[in-house]
Amino acid sequence: MAQNNIPVSEIYWSLSDKADKKFNRIRDSPFHARNRNDDYFNKVFKVYTQLWKFQQENRQKLVEAGVKRWEIGEIASRIAQLYYGQYLRTSEASYLLESYVFYEAILSREYFKEGSMQEINIANKQLRCIVRFLIVCLILNRKEMVHQMFNQLKLSVEEYKRFFQENDFKEWRQVVQEIVRFLKADxxxxxxxxxxxxxxxxxxxxxxxxxxxxxxxxxxxxxxxxxxxxxxxxxxxxxxxxxxxxxxxxxxxxxxGSFYRASGRPNNENGSNMGQNGASLTNCISYSEDITxxxxxxxxxxxxxxxxxxxxxxxxxxxxxxxxxxxxxxxxxxxxxxxxxxxxxxxxxxxxxxxxxxxxxxxxxxxxxxxxxxxxxxxxxxxxxxxxxxxxxxxxxxxxxxxxxxxxxxxxxxxxxxxxxxxxxxxxxxxxxxxxxxxxxxxxxxxxxxxxxxxxxxxxxxxxxxxxxxxxxxxxxxxxxxxxxxxxxxxxxxxxxxxxxxxxxxxxxxxxxxxxxxxxxxxxxxxxxxxxxxxxxxxxxxxxxxxxxxxxxxxxxxxxxxxxxxxxxxxxxxxxxxxxxxxxxxxxxxxxxxxxxxxxxxxxxxxxxxxxxxxxxxxxxxxxxxxxxxxxxxxxxxxxx
Incomplete structure (x- = not known):
């Protein structure tokens, strides 16, 4: 009864803070230890599942309370990073697949797009998301998506450089050059x-x-x-x-399976038909047929x-x-x-x-x-x-x-x-x-x-x-x-x-x-x-x-x-x-x-x-x-x- 009197925004920020602390701990753990972090990964994932479900069910109230769209995108980005990190620990392709689904949904729905033109911190989040998705696409051998994301990264760096003139985005331009060399060599x-x-x-x-x-x-x-x-x-x-x-x-x-067929794209904006991973259940099944x-x-x-x-x-x-x-x-x-x-x-x-x-x-x-x-x-x-x-x-x-x-x-x-x-x-x-x-x-x-x-x-x-x-x-x-x-x-x-x-x-x-x-x-x-x-x-x-x-x-x-x-x-x-x-x-x-x-x-x-x-x-x-x-x-x- 007491919890019903707690504002939705406070419950959200409490869950978000709890999830962030657990995320930081597993992010800093080594990737080479066999099965040592599986239990903790499940705990972290459970917290993010609760957080994602809560923001789905209370999206309108959270927006009215001041939660920004890019903050929702940040949750999805953390989940994608969790999946990719677990792939590095286990080499299980299903984790890499889940990471792909999340990153594609984040970028296709442009969670960071609007805020990236207002704050340089959000612009960096958008660029980091593109680069992480690029790595996932490379490992999955989805070459068309690799080139699509590379072009998006290159254009975004130039756009942010013009918008935030006090920053030269030198490090991001170096990342672009790295990708150019890598793709040419490959x-x-x-x-x-x-x-x-x-x-x-x-x-x-x-x-x-x-x-x-x-x-x-x-x-x-x-x-x-x-x-x-x-x-x-x-x-x-x-x-x-x-x-x-x-x-x-x-x-x-x-x-x-038909690994090289054109990939679908989640199109449910509010995630009403999403599973715990935040992507369309139908879409996840088709992806799983591809790689699992x-x-x-x-x-x-x-x-x-x-x-x-x-x-x-x-x-x-x-x-x-x-x-x-x-x-x-x-x-x-x-x-x-x-x-x-x-x-x-x-x-x-x-x-x-x-x-x-x-x-x-x-x-x-x-x-x-x-x-x-x-x-x-x-x-x-x-x-x-x-x-x-x-x-x-x-x-x-x-x-x-x-x-x-x-x-x-x-x-x-x-x-x-x-x-x-x-x-x-x-x-x-x-x-x-x-x-x-x-x-x-x-x-x-x-x-x-x-x-x-x-x-x-x-x-x-x-x-x-x-x-x-x-x-x-x-x-x-x-x-x-x-x-x-x-x-x-x-x-x-x-x-x-x-x-x-x-x-x-x-x-x-x-x-x-x-x-x-x-x-x-x-x-x-x-x-x-x-x-x-x-x-x-x-x-x-x-x-x-x-x-x-x-x-x-x-x-x-x-x-x-x-x-x-x-x-x-x-x-x-x-x-x-x-x-x-x-x-x-x-x-x-x-x-x-x-x-x-x-x-x-x-x-x-x-x-x-x-x-x-x-x-x-x-x-x-x-x-x-x-x-x-x-x-x-x-x-x-x-x-x-």
């Missing part, structure tokens, strides 16, 4: 297949023969991933770099670390290893320079690069490198003669590191291979994308309990493309996340000059070839147990098979032919049957090169006499032969560059 993926794992486009588990080893029967699954990049002046949007963005996408399931698929397993949980300190990275790694499920494997993706104080060219909005005073070249992110083969490489690449157990080489590798810092003490900002060894008590799948990647071979053989699998980038990646026109992040990471796009980029082919019929034909052949390589690995008697225990995880298997393709392409590419500095490596060694210069591997590269009429850019030392172009094949299958003479000096070169 244009290679436009109108091509999604980076997510697709049950329609990618291989199925049922297509692999059984591996009889005990390790394979363990059935380890990718449960967690730590994705971290630390390069100065790298292409990024907010705290999402281009390379971590690609890896993030690569480690998620693509929904099998009950037949798919959950996405691996991912922690994205932008420019972490070494101590912070190790702290996150320790927490993740401690909480890793018994059947889980942890993927660690690290992209950083191996040289202290090394920086990289920063692309401007026009696509050109601004010189950096400390740019020394040589990294996968320094795509201006114009290196040439200088040494001869003896094959096979995985021969025991190149074993990491060579004492002298191990001592040399121990001096390598990843530079996670700007300036300062070397030991404080350097991540050494030995820093990862204590965590090898749990299964690790490690990807190192760096010019000092070879130093991390020291981990192999020094594990504390579980064998570690390592995919290592070349120490000197090669690019024949003028980087000022095609900034594209790491070549090695691109091969692991979008192998055919990486192949085209290596040859200087961009989205604007690629025949899509040829591209689709090559894509189909590559998928078949990757499946054949997977079958070859599963049937091999020499497959190392470390690989066998992760082969049946779809995400890890796909990374392994794309690594094999990457190595084969670079091994046959004329400018890098037989030069080990340009080749990626892996430990433990993969079977000889998938070595880069076997007849089977060369055939894959030749067939794809033939599709794009670029076979003259490669050197093939062992091709079948009856080889045909793909369009002349009635059945596309990679020859299954192990008879390649890998040490042969007789090479069949179509035409050198």
């Amino acid at each position: 244009t290679a993926s436009v109108n091509m297949r999604p980076l997510r794992y697709s049950l329609i486009l990618d291989s199925l588990l049922d297509s692999l023969p059984n591996v009889g080893s005990f390790e394979a029967r363990r059935g380890l699954k990718l449960r967690d991933a730590i994705l971290s990049s630390y390069h100065h002046n790298e292409v990024k949007f907010m705290e999402l770099t281009l390379d971590t963005f690609r890896m993030l996408q690569c480690l998620e399931w693509e929904p099998s 698929d009950p037949t798919l397993p959950p996405n691996p949980r991912k922690a994205i670390l932008y420019h972490p300190a070494v101590t912070h990275f190790i702290s996150v790694l320790a927490t993740t290893c401690e909480e890793l499920p018994p059947d889980g494997v942890l993927l660690i993706y690290l992209s950083a320079s191996g040289k202290i104080g090394k920086t990289f060219p920063l692309p401007s909005s026009s696509g050109t690069y601004m010189n950096s005073p400390e740019n020394t070249g040589g990294s996968s992110h320094d795509v201006e490198s114009d290196a040439h083969p200088t040494s001869s490489l003896s094959f096979p690449l995985d021969s025991p003669s190149s074993s990491v157990h060579n004492k002298g080489n191990r001592e040399n590798r121990n001096s390598g590191f990843l530079w996670l810092g700007s300036r300062g003490n070397e030991g404080l900002n350097c991540l050494y291979p030995s820093d990862l060894i204590p965590f090898t008590r749990r299964p690790l799948f490690v990807i190192i994308d760096s010019d000092s990647s070879q130093a991390f071979k020291a981990i192999h053989g020094a594990e504390k309990g579980e064998p570690v699998t390592l995919l290592l980038s070349p120490s000197s990646p090669y690019s024949a493309v003028d980087s000022s026109r095609h900034p594209s992040g790491s070549q090695f990471t691109l091969f692991l996340t979008a192998p055919l796009q990486a192949f085209c980029h290596l040859l200087g082919l961009s989205g604007s000059n690629i025949d899509m019929d040829k591209y689709n034909k090559a894509e189909q052949f590559l998928n078949l070839s990757l499946n054949d390589w997977g079958s070859t690995l599963a049937a091999s008697d020499t497959l190392d147990p470390a690989w066998a225990q992760v082969l049946y995880d779809p995400f890890l298997r796909r990374l392994i098979l794309r690594f094999i393709f990457c190595r084969a392409v670079i091994a046959c590419y004329a400018p890098t032919f037989r030069n080990k500095d340009f080749l990626p490596d892996c430990l433990p060694h993969l079977p000889e049957s998938v070595s880069p210069l076997t007849t089977a591997s060369q055939t894959v590269v030749f067939q794809i090169a033939q599709v794009f009429d670029v076979a003259n850019h490669f050197i093939f030392s062992d091709l079948p006499e009856n080889i045909h172009a793909i369009d002349k094949l009635t059945t596309i299958r990679v020859p299954d032969t192990h008879e390649a003479d890998l040490g042969s000096e007789m090479c069949f070169a179509f035409k050198k560059l």
Whole structure:
């Protein structure tokens, strides 16, 4: 009875204050702790549900009491941020979907529009809402909405700059430039297949023969991933770099529904038909059909670390290893320079690069490198003669590191291979994308309990493309996340000059070839147990098979032919049957090169006499032969560059 005498506005502000306090607490909590904040998230969400329902039921009274329209929009924005934060903690696509629905409703109903012309604080809220929605759209791969929101952001910044002349909006103009660089760098993926794992486009588990080893029967699954990049002046949007963005996408399931259909838009202004999330229930159902698929397993949980300190990275790694499920494997993706104080060219909005005073070249992110083969490489690449157990080489590798810092003490900002060894008590799948990647071979053989699998980038990646026109992040990471796009980029082919019929034909052949390589690995008697225990995880298997393709392409590419500095490596060694210069591997590269009429850019030392172009094949299958003479000096070169 007493509550009935309390003014509606006081109840509203009391609920709002309570919700804000809980929101601030969960916003500041770490994203990498498994299930630690789920209960508190439910409490916060319950409070915001009450607040949202209360303002719906008393909208007119609240407006009369002085509640502004932008304050209602602020509630919706907080709910959208809650959903996005929970997606970062859990990698569950449904949370990302809910965040999308809220942000679209906020912007389509222009909650902040009117107030943004009166107060600069509200103008900043509008801009922040657009930027957060942009990130959600990027992750959801809704490219049309990305460009629509980018145009809205650019126009809004210019409009507010004219309206609030005492502020130059410099920081927001820098954000616009970041987006320009990011979208230009990511244009290679436009109108091509999604980076997510697709049950329609990618291989199925049922297509692999059984591996009889005990390790394979363990059935380890990718449960967690730590994705971290630390390069100065790298292409990024907010705290999402281009390379971590690609890896993030690569480690998620693509929904099998009609994901790319045009999205609807909530049109109920007062929210009378809204559920607890504030969007139309009908609209939510249609969105859920788009992105949620009950037949798919959950996405691996991912922690994205932008420019972490070494101590912070190790702290996150320790927490993740401690909480890793018994059947889980942890993927660690690290992209950083191996040289202290090394920086990289920063692309401007026009696509050109601004010189950096400390740019020394040589990294996968320094795509201006114009290196040439200088040494001869003896094959096979995985021969025991190149074993990491060579004492002298191990001592040399121990001096390598990843530079996670700007300036300062070397030991404080350097991540050494030995820093990862204590965590090898749990299964690790490690990807190192760096010019000092070879130093991390020291981990192999020094594990504390579980064998570690390592995919290592070349120490000197090669690019024949003028980087000022095609900034594209790491070549090695691109091969692991979008192998055919990486192949085209290596040859200087961009989205604007690629025949899509040829591209689709090559894509189909590559998928078949990757499946054949997977079958070859599963049937091999020499497959190392470390690989066998992760082969049946779809995400890890796909990374392994794309690594094999990457190595084969670079091994046959004329400018890098037989030069080990340009080749990626892996430990433990993969079977000889998938070595880069076997007849089977060369055939894959030749067939794809033939599709794009670029076979003259490669050197093939062992091709079948009856080889045909793909369009002349009635059945596309990679020859299954192990008879390649890998040490042969007789090479069949179509035409050198």
